[in-house]
Structure formats: C-alpha cells, structure tokens
Amino acid sequence: MSRVVLTRVSPMTTIQDAGRPGLFAHGIGASGPMDRAGYALAAATAEIPCGAAIEIGPLGLDFTYHGAPLATGAAGGSFTLTVDGDARPWPSRIDLVEEAKISIKPGPYGNYAYLRFAAEIGVPVVLGSRSTNATVGLGGLDGRMLAAGDELDLDELTDTPIAPIRPATAAPGDPIRFVWGIHADLFSAAIRAAFTASGFRISARMDRMGVRLDDTESVFADARLLNLVSDAVVPGDIQILGDGTPIVLMRDNQPTGGYPRIGTVIDADLDRFAQLRAGKMVRFEPVTVAHAHRISKWKP
Missing domain, CATH: 2.40.100.10 (Cyclophilin-like)
Known part of the structure; x- marks a missing residue:
C-alpha cells in the first residue's frame, strides 16, 4: 500500500474534497476547498483522475512518499516546490517514487495549496465526504487538522472524474x-x-x-x-x-x-x-x- 509520511505541516492543513453541499438545513456546513479553482487545477495538472486533496496551509508542507510510482498534481496560489531537493515549477505534476521527498514552501501569493493524488486518501467518508471541519471534529483524519508525524494511506481510486477547471475571472489585485x-x-x-x-x-x-x-x-x-x-x-x-x-x-x-x-x-x-x-x-x-x-x- 502507498502512503505519505508528513514531516513538516503548516497550520490550517486539512483533508478536503468537494464537500457536503445540501446539509445546511441540518446545521452542517459544506466545507470543501477554500480555493475550489486551485483544487480543480491540481487534478487537471496531474492529468489523471484524482481523489481528495491535502489542502496545505500558508506555511507549506514536507512529506516522504512510500509505494509504487504515483502521479500527483500540486496547484493553488503560488508556492515553491522541490522534489528530492530539485526545484520544480508551480503548478506541477509530480511523479512520485519510493522515498521521494517533497517540500512545498510559501511563494509570492496565496494561503492554500493543493496536493491531489491518483489515489484516494484513506480516511472514512462521513456524510458523503472526506472533507475536514476541524471546528466541530467532523471528517478528515480524526476530525482534525493534519500534523507532523501523520501517515496517510493512499488507496486505489475508483470512478472519480477529473474535476473541471474554473477559469480565473479577475486579476489578484482587482476589487x-x-x-x-x-x-x-x-x-x-x-x-x-x-x-x-x-x-x-x-x-x-x-x-x-x-x-x-x-x-x-x-x-x-x-x-x-x-x-x-x-x-x-x-x-x-x-x-x-x-x-x-x-x-x-x-x-x-x-x-x-x-x-x-x-x-x-x-x-x-x-x-x-x-x-x-x-x-x-x-x-x-x-x-x-x-x-x-x-x-x-x-x-x-
């Protein structure tokens, strides 16, 4: 089984998918990605169907990968990326291999980045979603933000389409x-x-x-x-x-x-x-x- 081992984790880093729309009448917010376009772009960058995302907070994330080769997309905001110490463009497709070390750090713009694997993050589906709402302890990994030392299993993906890209409608400095x-x-x-x-x-x-x-x-x-x-x-x-x-x-x-x-x-x-x-x-x-x-x- 493939897995990622998190070695450095920004605050506000969680697991997110498309969320839980339609449950507000029951007092349950939708959650889902803070930047839905960045979330979609991560899957499109991987050029292959992807599962839920690690939504990375403003200080970035480091992890080590273990398992068979696996395509991954990284996008959202403007961050810096290295793979085994070598700089890569942002956004970028990453072809993970055993013992690959990935480092994502803050760049010139953005609070949230997205990692989406050609696999499903192995956390339970709660009310139709893997999204985390850490305020109420719902979904994700034990209902909480991710932390250094966490290990996330990556399971085989079944019948998940590539999310659509929503084009930017305005420049970053516009009202x-x-x-x-x-x-x-x-x-x-x-x-x-x-x-x-x-x-x-x-x-x-x-x-x-x-x-x-x-x-x-x-x-x-x-x-x-x-x-x-x-x-x-x-x-x-x-x-x-x-x-x-x-x-x-x-x-x-x-x-x-x-x-x-x-x-x-x-x-x-x-x-x-x-x-x-x-x-x-x-x-x-x-x-x-x-x-x-x-x-x-x-x-x-």
Whole structure:
C-alpha cells in the first residue's frame, strides 16, 4: 500500500474534497476547498483522475512518499516546490517514487495549496465526504487538522472524474465583488458609500470559518450596530460584528449568525479572496445578483 509520511505541516492543513453541499438545513456546513479553482487545477495538472486533496496551509508542507510510482498534481496560489531537493515549477505534476521527498514552501501569493493524488486518501467518508471541519471534529483524519508525524494511506481510486477547471475571472489585485445583503439598509447611505470606497486590511485572524478585516479607515466606527435574531448565513457573507469589525465567512462557517450582513462576496471571487494573505489591502465592489449569476463558472 502507498502512503505519505508528513514531516513538516503548516497550520490550517486539512483533508478536503468537494464537500457536503445540501446539509445546511441540518446545521452542517459544506466545507470543501477554500480555493475550489486551485483544487480543480491540481487534478487537471496531474492529468489523471484524482481523489481528495491535502489542502496545505500558508506555511507549506514536507512529506516522504512510500509505494509504487504515483502521479500527483500540486496547484493553488503560488508556492515553491522541490522534489528530492530539485526545484520544480508551480503548478506541477509530480511523479512520485519510493522515498521521494517533497517540500512545498510559501511563494509570492496565496494561503492554500493543493496536493491531489491518483489515489484516494484513506480516511472514512462521513456524510458523503472526506472533507475536514476541524471546528466541530467532523471528517478528515480524526476530525482534525493534519500534523507532523501523520501517515496517510493512499488507496486505489475508483470512478472519480477529473474535476473541471474554473477559469480565473479577475486579476489578484482587482476589487472583490459582492452583492448587497439583506441588512444593508441598517447602515446609513454614507456608511455604505464609504464601504465601497475604502480599503480594508486582511488581518492575521483568519481560519476556515472566517477572515476578519482591519477597518483601517474607520468606516464602521460610528455605525449603530444591532444584534439580530440569528438566521441562516452562507460562505461569503460579510458580517459586521458588535465592535464594528467586518468578517467574511468562509467554507466552514456556522449555519446561523446574529450580526448584520452588509453584503455577500460573489461565488466567482470567493476563491480569490481566500488566497489573500494577512496584511494585504482589499476593496469591495458591488454588483447585481444577475451579474453574479452570469459570471459564475463553478459547477459542483
């Protein structure tokens, strides 16, 4: 049996597949890859059907491979890759052989990279998925993030198609597009105008549940913020917390929330937002729902 032995593991590294869509009504988030385009590209780069991914956090990953030759795809963000000490391009197909040593380290862009093998990672299927939600201890390897010393078995893959590639719809520096939320009218016209005209800094307070933003221009300093009756939320919702901090909900978000939501990042831009590193500035640009639907390329 083939396996990988993890020797260096970034925080926020988990096992992810396409996720658990359709279970929000039961209080279970979809999880799945933070950058779905990067996840799909990893399989396409391998040029062969692949199983679930190791979603690698911002500091990268090192591992040693044991087993018969195996094709693997590495993609997502812009990281650096070496195979047995030799530099490789990114993204890249890797033809793993016995005792191969792989090192992935941070490059110029991105928080998440993806390794997808022409095999299935040997963890149980829970509610139709191998995806990890470490916040609630669901799926993946014992419901937790991966750590140095973990060994992952790679099982024979059965009937898994190559995931489609979703082409990038905007350049990394472009504004993040959103649609106004159901609570937008709780904010004054002046605050709404300032929200679209101002820059926000990605904070270091980020995980798979959400990304907090630093309100560097005090857009929400004078907002009359309300605690609302909790109702359903979705990935991409932009909540304004009680202290005026904006937070963008991500793939492992809770199913309900009680803070006002000024808007929702559109599906076509949420991957790109997830890859923005701490310290980067971001601006938000409103679009219509019809426009968001028209440019969405993701097909589950």
